[in-house]
Amino acid sequence: MCVVAVLLLLVAALCSATLALDNGEMRVPPMGWLAWERFRCDLDCEHDPKNCISENLFIDMADRLAEDGWRELGYVYVNIDDCWSSMKRDEKGRLQADPKRFPRGIKELARYMHARGLKLGLYGDMGTHTCGGYPGTTLDNIDLDAQTFADWEVDMFKFDGCYSNATEQEQGYPLMSKALNATGRPIGYSCSWPAYQGGLPPKVNYTELGQICNLWRNYGDIQDSWDSVLNIINWFFENQDVLAPAAGPGKWNDPDMLIVGDFGLSMDQSRAQMALWAIMAAPLFMSNDLRTISSGARTILQNKMAIIINQDPMGVQGRRLVKEKIGIDVFWRPLSKNASALVFFSRRTDMPYRYQTSLSKLNYTAGSYEIYDVFTGKSMALKDSAPFVVSVNPTGVVMWHVSAPAKWNPRHFYKGGRRQGPAFDGGEENAVPPVFL
Ligand code: GLA
Numbered sequence: 001m002c003v004v005a006v007l008l009l010l011v012a013a014l015c016s017a018t019l020a021l022d023n024g025e026m027r028v029p030p031m032g033w034l035a036w037e038r039f040r041c042d043l044d045c046e047h048d049p050k051n052c053i054s055e056n057l058f059i060d061m062a063d064r065l066a067e068d069g070w071r072e073l074g075y076v077y078v079n080i081d082d083c084w085s086s087m088k089r090d091e092k093g094r095l096q097a098d099p100k101r102f103p104r105g106i107k108e109l110a111r112y113m114h115a116r117g118l119k120l121g122l123y124g125d126m127g128t129h130t131c132g133g134y135p136g137t138t139l140d141n142i143d144l145d146a147q148t149f150a151d152w153e154v155d156m157f158k159f160d161g162c163y164s165n166a167t168e169q170e171q172g173y174p175l176m177s178k179a180l181n182a183t184g185r186p187i188g189y190s191c192s193w194p195a196y197q198g199g200l201p202p203k204v205n206y207t208e209l210g211q212i213c214n215l216w217r218n219y220g221d222i223q224d225s226w227d228s229v230l231n232i233i234n235w236f237f238e239n240q241d242v243l244a245p246a247a248g249p250g251k252w253n254d255p256d257m258l259i260v261g262d263f264g265l266s267m268d269q270s271r272a273q274m275a276l277w278a279i280m281a282a283p284l285f286m287s288n289d290l291r292t293i294s295s296g297a298r299t300i301l302q303n304k305m306a307i308i309i310n311q312d313p314m315g316v317q318g319r320r321l322v323k324e325k326i327g328i329d330v331f332w333r334p335l336s337k338n339a340s341a342l343v344f345f346s347r348r349t350d351m352p353y354r355y356q357t358s359l360s361k362l363n364y365t366a367g368s369y370e371i372y373d374v375f376t377g378k379s380m381a382l383k384d385s386a387p388f389v390v391s392v393n394p395t396g397v398v399m400w401h402v403s404a405p406a407k408w409n410p411r412h413f414y415k416g417g418r419r420q421g422p423a424f425d426g427g428e429e430n431a432v433p434p435v436f437l
Contacts, residue, residue, distance in 0.1 A: 032077025037287035064290035079121030121156035127164030150183030206246035261288030268396030338404035367405025
């Protein structure tokens, strides 16, 4: 009896020591659409009915996601950001949607999404007010608000951090995690907490974040410009030694929305954002107008291989391997089945740069690899030792999916007299992932 009790205690202790946000959500980076960057806090439904923050905007985007091929690729979240609520809580103290702009209420909107195989995300703020000045969630309202979101059948919740101090945030973010879990409804939980604490240890505890949040904003808001995208890229890769180990299935760093399809990026810059967000295992929330998006931007956002790389089930965040003085960076992400992704990125502003290297210089082990160029769709075989040249446009990328070296593996060829799998495969035994530089 006594031994059993001790064992039980031990198991309980071990469980609490390894407690993670075990809501089963977001085992791969979430994908969808988020209103903020493109539509901000446009309240002028009278003069700008198509673009103001109202249920019509979210219905329009849901229709586009469902009808224009996005949903099938994984873009399933439709996320409301700031400025959705009424300025006052209801008579029971609950948050409520602005009755003019969301006459059918959030629950109806969630049902609209669910009927189309989509999910609804909602926004709130740990503090007295949201960043836009709407009612916030102070510590005493956390349980009530979590229950309200669950009652509304919300699938994801972004918890911003305006108008609160570090001590309140330290209490509020874990409490909201518990409160959401306690509702019994799986709700993906996005925490802006680290962004309010500078994004780096010792102020930010990434172990704790991984245990309480599914994703978190580490850094400032993205704006519709290349400057802003580049600034984010620089910060995330300068701090990759801290950030990359924090990410994994169910817990992601969030460098903020994709602005591909808006006004600030060229096609090359758009490919660069898509490629590096895939390398970073970043959530892919587009903030653009899916009703009027150009076919060029759509092709980039719907690139199947870029999405496969982003959604790789191993969930390892990639890194910068090389930062050349001449303005070329090389990024790498290990993928499942011993595959990997490479991105050659140019910071130059003159002309396409012919960058020469080899896979062995990039720490790949000996062998012949299958290369698939993500944005041209061309394939080729490449030996580790063979020097190659990629031509990288100014502020653009070349992105490769690299398959493991082909290797004859009789185990996979005949099993019980029948051919079971490919004659050549990823060579699990001998394909060692490249070493970090
Ligand atoms: C903050 C967040 C943004 C957005 C706005 C809304 O700035 O970081 O992503 O939610 O608030 O007011």
